[in-house]
Amino acid sequence: MKVLLVGDGSREQAIAEAFSRSVKQPRVYSIMKLINPGVARICKSTAGGFKRGEPTDPVQVADYAESLNVDFVFVGPEEPLFHGVADEVERRGICCIGAKRALAEIEMSKAFMRRLMWKYEVPGRLRFKAFRNIEDAIAYINEYAESLAIKPARQAGGKGVKVIADLQAYLSKEKRDVKTKHAVAVFEKYMSEYSDIEDRILLEEKVEGPEYTLHCFCDGRTVLPMPLVQDNKHAFNEDIGPETGGMGSIKGRGSTLPFITMEEYNSSVEIVRKLVEAVQKESNEEYKGVVAGQMMLTDKWGPTIIEMYSRFGQPEGENILPLLETDIVEICEAIASQSLAKVKLKFREEATVIKCLAPRGYPDHRELAKGHPIWVDEKAIEKIGGKVFWSSVDTVDGSYVTGGSRACEIYAESETIEEASEIVEKCIPYVKLLDGWELFYRSDIGSLSLLEKRRRLAEIVREIYQYREKKNILGRTIDWIPGRGRIEV
Amino acid sequence: MSGLIGIFAFDENWTVSRFLYYGLMGLQHRGQESAGIATFQENKFYRKACKGLAEEAFKEEDLQELKGNIGCGSVSTNPDLLQPLLVKNNDRSMVLVFSGALVDGNPEDFGSALIRESLRSDLDQAALTVMEKFKGGYSFIALTDGGCMVSGRDPMGIRPLCVGGLGFDLAVFASESSALDVIGSDLSREVEPGEVITTELFSVKRTLLHSRSKTAYCSFEYVYYARPDSVVNGIPVYDVRRRIGLFLAKENPVEADVVIGVPETAVPFAMAYSQATGISVEMGFVRTGRSVRTAIKPTQFERLVGVQLKLNPIQTSVKGKRVILIDDSVVRGTTLRNTVYILRKKGAKEVHVKIGSPAIVARCPYGATVPPEDELIGRALTSDEIAQVVGADSFSYLSMSGLLEAIGLSRNRLCLGCFTGEYPV
Numbered sequence: 001m002k003v004l005l006v007g008d009g010s011r012e013q014a015i016a017e018a019f020s021r022s023v024k025q026p027r028v029y030s031i032m033k034l035i036n037p038g039v040a041r042i043c044k045s046t047a048g049g050f051k052r053g054e055p056t057d058p059v060q061v062a063d064y065a066e067s068l069n070v071d072f073v074f075v076g077p078e079e080p081l082f083h084g085v086a087d088e089v090e091r092r093g094i095c096c097i098g099a100k101r102a103l104a105e106i107e108m109s110k111a112f113m114r115r116l117m118w119k120y121e122v123p124g125r126l127r128f129k130a131f132r133n134i135e136d137a138i139a140y141i142n143e144y145a146e147s148l149a150i151k152p153a154r155q156a157g158g159k160g161v162k163v164i165a166d167l168q169a170y171l172s173k174e175k176r177d178v179k180t181k182h183a184v185a186v187f188e189k190y191m192s193e194y195s196d197i198e199d200r201i202l203l204e205e206k207v208e209g210p211e212y213t214l215h216c217f218c219d220g221r222t223v224l225p226m227p228l229v230q231d232n233k234h235a236f237n238e239d240i241g242p243e244t245g246g247m248g249s250i251k252g253r254g255s256t257l258p259f260i261t262m263e264e265y266n267s268s269v270e271i272v273r274k275l276v277e278a279v280q281k282e283s284n285e286e287y288k289g290v291v292a293g294q295m296m297l298t299d300k301w302g303p304t305i306i307e308m309y310s311r312f313g314q315p316e317g318e319n320i321l322p323l324l325e326t327d328i329v330e331i332c333e334a335i336a337s338q339s340l341a342k343v344k345l346k347f348r349e350e351a352t353v354i355k356c357l358a359p360r361g362y363p364d365h366r367e368l369a370k371g372h373p374i375w376v377d378e379k380a381i382e383k384i385g386g387k388v389f390w391s392s393v394d395t396v397d398g399s400y401v402t403g404g405s406r407a408c409e410i411y412a413e414s415e416t417i418e419e420a421s422e423i424v425e426k427c428i429p430y431v432k433l434l435d436g437w438e439l440f441y442r443s444d445i446g447s448l449s450l451l452e453k454r455r456r457l458a459e460i461v462r463e464i465y466q467y468r469e470k471k472n473i474l475g476r477t478i479d480w481i482p483g484r485g486r487i488e489v
Numbered sequence: 490m491s492g493l494i495g496i497f498a499f500d501e502n503w504t505v506s507r508f509l510y511y512g513l514m515g516l517q518h519r520g521q522e523s524a525g526i527a528t529f530q531e532n533k534f535y536r537k538a539c540k541g542l543a544e545e546a547f548k549e550e551d552l553q554e555l556k557g558n559i560g561c562g563s564v565s566t567n568p569d570l571l572q573p574l575l576v577k578n579n580d581r582s583m584v585l586v587f588s589g590a591l592v593d594g595n596p597e598d599f600g601s602a603l604i605r606e607s608l609r610s611d612l613d614q615a616a617l618t619v620m621e622k623f624k625g626g627y628s629f630i631a632l633t634d635g636g637c638m639v640s641g642r643d644p645m646g647i648r649p650l651c652v653g654g655l656g657f658d659l660a661v662f663a664s665e666s667s668a669l670d671v672i673g674s675d676l677s678r679e680v681e682p683g684e685v686i687t688t689e690l691f692s693v694k695r696t697l698l699h700s701r702s703k704t705a706y707c708s709f710e711y712v713y714y715a716r717p718d719s720v721v722n723g724i725p726v727y728d729v730r731r732r733i734g735l736f737l738a739k740e741n742p743v744e745a746d747v748v749i750g751v752p753e754t755a756v757p758f759a760m761a762y763s764q765a766t767g768i769s770v771e772m773g774f775v776r777t778g779r780s781v782r783t784a785i786k787p788t789q790f791e792r793l794v795g796v797q798l799k800l801n802p803i804q805t806s807v808k809g810k811r812v813i814l815i816d817d818s819v820v821r822g823t824t825l826r827n828t829v830y831i832l833r834k835k836g837a838k839e840v841h842v843k844i845g846s847p848a849i850v851a852r853c854p855y856g857a858t859v860p861p862e863d864e865l866i867g868r869a870l871t872s873d874e875i876a877q878v879v880g881a882d883s884f885s886y887l888s889m890s891g892l893l894e895a896i897g898l899s900r901n902r903l904c905l906g907c908f909t910g911e912y913p914v
Contacts, residue, residue: 162500163656168673174507178658181502233657235499236693238677240654242499360691364499368691440692449678 001026001329002048004065006055006085006098007076008032008039010389010409011314014321015076016042018328026071026329031055031064034394034403055080058088065094072097072332075289078155078311082108082196086289095336099291102283104310106275106291111153111199113275113308120278123475124271124295124304126207127489130199134187137201141179147206150182152190153199155307158245159363160190163206205477207298209461210259210454211306213249213316214268214293216276217331219340220286223276225269227255227323227347229316230454231294235363237444239453244363245405248355248445250417251319255347258417258451259458260297268295268303275308288335292316299464301475315354315409318389322411323348350413353420353446356391356406357431360438363405370404372437377430386427387411407431407439421446490714490856491565491572491588492516493650495630495662497638497688498558503658506555508672509562513543515671516664518716519588520565527573527584529632530557534584538571559638561586561630566858573632576600578608582634588664589627589648590856599623603631603639612639613696616685620644620698626707626855626904628680630662637689638662644698645705645913646682647855647904649721653677660688665719679722705904705913709857711896712846713754713817722898727757729895733845734761736891737815742766743841743883746810749773751828752800754817758845762815771806773814773832800828808836815843819875820859822866826879833880842881847889851910859907 003026005016013036019028020042027048030039033055043050053060056079065073073089075081075098082104089096105112111130118125130153131137141148147167152160162182166175186201211233215226231249235241252258256265272293280287292309312321325346334340361368378388392405408431412423425443433439444450468474477489494512496505509526524546525538535555539546543564563572563586573584574596583604587596599619606615616631616639626647630640640662642650653661655674663669666676680686683698706722707714717727737758748770750759763770812832819825829840848867853859862868866875867886876884889908893900906912 162658164658165656165673168511168671170511171507171672174504177504178500178502182500185502234654236660237695238652238654239675240652240660240677240693241657243657365691438692 002068002070003028004061004068004070004073005030005039005076006061006073006080008034008036008055009077009314010038010391011312011317012036012076013038013042013389014318015074015312015328018321018324020046022327022329024327024329029064029068029070031061034392036390037393037395037400038388038390040395056083056085058083058085061085062088062092062094065089066092070094072336074098074332076311078104078107078309081310082155096288097332097335098289099287099310100285102285103279103287105283106279106308107155107310109154109197109199110151110202110307111197113305114202114204116278116282117275117305120274122271122274122278122305123267124301125475126205126300126304127477128202128204131201131203132198133200134184137183137203138180140203141176141183148179149204149206150179150186151202151204152186153202154191154194154197156190156194158243160186161243165206207296207300207304209297209299209304210458211294211296212257212260213309213313214272214295215312215317215320216269216272216291217335217340217345218276218287218289218291219335219338220280220288221338222340223269223273223291224340224343224345225272226320226345227251228257228260228265229313229319230257231313231316232442232445237442242364244358246313246315246356247358247406247442248353248409249316249319250446251352252417253349253351253415259455264297264303268293271295271303271305275305286338297458297461299461300468302462302465302469314391315356315389318354318409318411319352320347322387322413323350323352351415351417351420352411352413353417353424354389354409354411355424355428355441355445356409357428357439357441358406359402359433360440366404370402372402373434374400374402374407375432375434376400376408380430381410381427384426385412385423402433417446417451418448490520490858491563491570491586492519492664492668493561493563493586493588493628493630493662494664494668495561495586495632495638495640496559497660498658499660499690500658501558503558504556505558505560505659506552508659509560510543510547510552512661512663512668512672513562513564515668516564517543519664519714520563520567522568523565523571524563525572525586526555526560526562527575527632528555528557528560529634529636532634534575534582534632534634536573536575536584538573540568559632559636561632561638563588570596572596574600576604578604581608583607583631585629585631587627587629588856589625589643590854591623591625591627592854594623599629600631607633612637613685613687613694616641616687617696617698620683620685621700626705628664637687639685639687640680641685642680642682644683644700644702645904646722647705647707649710649715650680651676651678652680652686660693662686665715665721667716667719670718676720702913704902706898706902707855707857708892708896708903708905709846709853709907712892714857717757724897729897730754730757730845731761732895733887733892734758734815735765736895737843737845737887738762738765740888740891741843741885743813744811745813745839745841747771747806748813748815749806751814751816752776755815755845758815758817762813762843768813772803773806774800774802777801800831802831802835804835807832809838811839811841812837813841813843814881815845817845818849819844819867820849821864822875822879829880839882840880841883842876842879842885844886847886847892847908849907851907853907854912855904855906857907
């Protein structure tokens with residue numbers, strides 16, 4: 001059996017490792033832009049292979065898959081999906097695990113996703129406005145001084161999102177200035193390279209609460225949920241600093257997180273299921289692949305959709321894939337034959353922690369973070385009980401060089417999140433940049449104090465949304481305007 | 490004593506001057522004699538400081554001239570301490586805000602040493618070196634001409650400092666969490682004793698002093714300095730003030746008809762006292778003008794003006810009644826004497842004074858504004874003698890054990906120097 005894995009990140013390493021554990025012993029092939037040492041190693045050890053190429057180019061991927069005569073293709077990252085890799089692979093008669101272009105729209109266009117939620121009345125939807133030109137967006141920002149999340153309308157590698165609470169009238173002017181400047185940056189910087197959707201910017205009501213990610217496998221008929229994971233987006237300790245693609249993530253023992261109840265987990269699954277049904281109906285396609293809800297427990301709704309992923313999150317995927325006990329080949333085959341309903345999805349119970357190490361300069365000055373030789377003592381790390389996932393690293397003449405994003409991740413599993421976190425901490429000294437450039441990471445991820453903070457926030461939010469539920473105002477926004485009366489927006 | 494704030498926006502689109510200004514208003518209770526802000530943009534400092542309250546010190550034009558996405562500010566009890574200080578060494582410069590006091594030296598010395606060391610080593614190491622050298626009780630925030638912010642707290646944690654964030658954009662440092670609340674920032678945690686945090690575009694780094702002694706948190710923060718909505722050393726100030734009221738009720742019970750707290754610090758004492766005893770609490774005074782903190786006004790004349798202007802008794806609350814009057818502390822006894830007198834004039838039948846802290850008998854080497862020791866009434870006179878001087882029917886302090894229990898920390902983790910004359914260093 002042969003599998004072609006598309007993508008070159010830590011997520012793909014975790015997927016490749018899941019394949020390497022399969023009793024079917026598939027040969028793993030990979031197409032990568034940067035040669036990820038972790039993925040490359042598994043390709044070799046499974047007697048597969050890899051090549052440097054453009055994972056977002058449907059023709060290149062499909063040609064490679066055809067030339068290898070693979071049994072199926074597994075697409076790791078979102079961009080290949082947005083570029084129609086799944087469509088092209090399937091057109092050639094090869095089975096693809098990964099959403100087709102029209103389905104991946106659920107992640108690619110945040111405006112499309114929100115419209116879908118409103119059209120199909122999926123719970124956990126937020127008020128939003130999408131704009132195609134900057135003047136309209138700025139006019140809106142100036143007219144409504146309110147707490148906003150400002151986002152590029154398209155998924156832009158997690159970049160360009162700004163969330164501004166505007167509750168103090170005396171600071172409103174400064175905040176409006178920042179909102180306006182950021183809106184301009186969304187048009188001129190973050191969205192400049194994308195012409196594949198018409199909407200440019202999304203202004204969304206700001207909500208607050210603990211975030212979590214719910215991954216599911218889909219086969220077009222069945223949605224199978226996985227355990228919850230929580231990512232940490234702030235660059236620095238104690239939730240301070242700019243937004244990143246994620247500096248590390250935690251998974252609790254069992255399927256939920258310490259601050260999310262089983263009931264909330266179940267309603268989250270229901271929301272993702274409804275969204276998958278909606279996007280299938282809208283596109284007339286069947287969703288075969290991985291979908292994830294990036295969610296937040298909010299006072300407005302309880303479980304609420306912030307964004308959707310059409311793939312495993314990175315680093316969140318690496319928290320659960322190592323625990324996957326069900327054979328991934330069996331899952332892929334079930335997706336292909338639409339018999340996922342018969343699969344018993346099993347994960348080991350362990351709590352897991354991932355911490356990402358990023359070169360100084362990440363996230364906003366990646367040119368500085370790029371090109372540094374990196375050294376990792378994987379043996380020492382394994383001895384301690386940790387594990388390395390290679391991330392934004394390239395292999396140049398046999399040595400490893402940073403690619404500008406988070407360079408690698410340390411993973412550990414244990415009975416509790418805190419214990420796993422302690423193991424990761426012990427591994428950190430075994431990763432270094434050889435030119436002396438600084439690597440940074442968040443020591444607080446997985447700590448008791450941060451968990452406690454999330455739990456406190458969840459409790460407050462839970463009190464409020466349960467009150468709203470009782471009052472029958474869950475998810476509703478009711479206002480009173482002099483002269484117009486009571487309105488619901 | 491000063492109240493400090495520092496704000497670092499990771500995105501250059503932000504202008505922080507107004508955030509600093511409102512943050513200072515949230516710290517105004519820590520010093521009302523001078524206010525100042527410095528910001529940094531494109532290798533240039535912008536600075537404005539003058540006497541008076543923050544609200545009076547800055548006009549709209551000032552806030553607009555204070556350009557930049559990084560800045561710090563201070564309010565101070567010292568009218569002549571125009572912070573942020575600008576310190577220079579060769580062609581390098583730095584601004585500094587400092588709260589508290591050093592045993593040997595002043596904030597200027599601290600700033601000069603900090604810039605000198607920062608030319609030799611990394612900023613965090615420089616700060617640690619300077620902290621090793623200068624003993625005292627303090628917190629500080631400095632801003633380099635390279636756009637780095639360094640904040641720190643003395644090894645004993647005498648003066649408070651906390652850190653928080655606002656969204657993905659700001660890191661905020663402040664003497665008290667009240668300043669964070671005012672600008673809508675979340676409290677992340679309090680800076681640890683002997684901890685230095687350096688903040689720059691690419692990192693927020695914490696470093697701890699190796700030779701950390703045991704903590705000696707200032708007990709007077711809980712009694713008087715901090716705002717009741719702040720959390721200091723993990724302990725909500727309001728909770729301490731309520732417990733003080735409960736212990737006052739337990740320790741020296743008197744029969745009375747009404748309990749009144751001297752605004753604003755002693756109001757929570759009075760409310761808890763009332764709940765413990767069943768004696769009703771009433772609003773005793775109405776304030777004219779802004780909240781003026783008389784204990785930290787520099788001259789006696791100003792203090793008297795302050796108390797007369799600020800406190801006008803409500804006659805109905807006291808007329809014909811036996812009044813328990815609760816205040817936070819007694820320094821010279823002048824304002825207390827005045828307060829008792831105006832209650833009597835409005836018809837109070839008896840006035841029993843209760844003080845929410847033990848007698849202040851010694852100076853504070855760590856920056857609290859306490860008058861010279863020979864001016865401290867608690868050092869010179871017994872409680873009965875003080876009752877006579879201030880014209881009260883009775884006078885009693887909170888016991889030391891009551892204070893310790895109210896704060897909830899053991900004696901060896903606190904600085905009680907102003908009550909005992911024994912200091913942690």
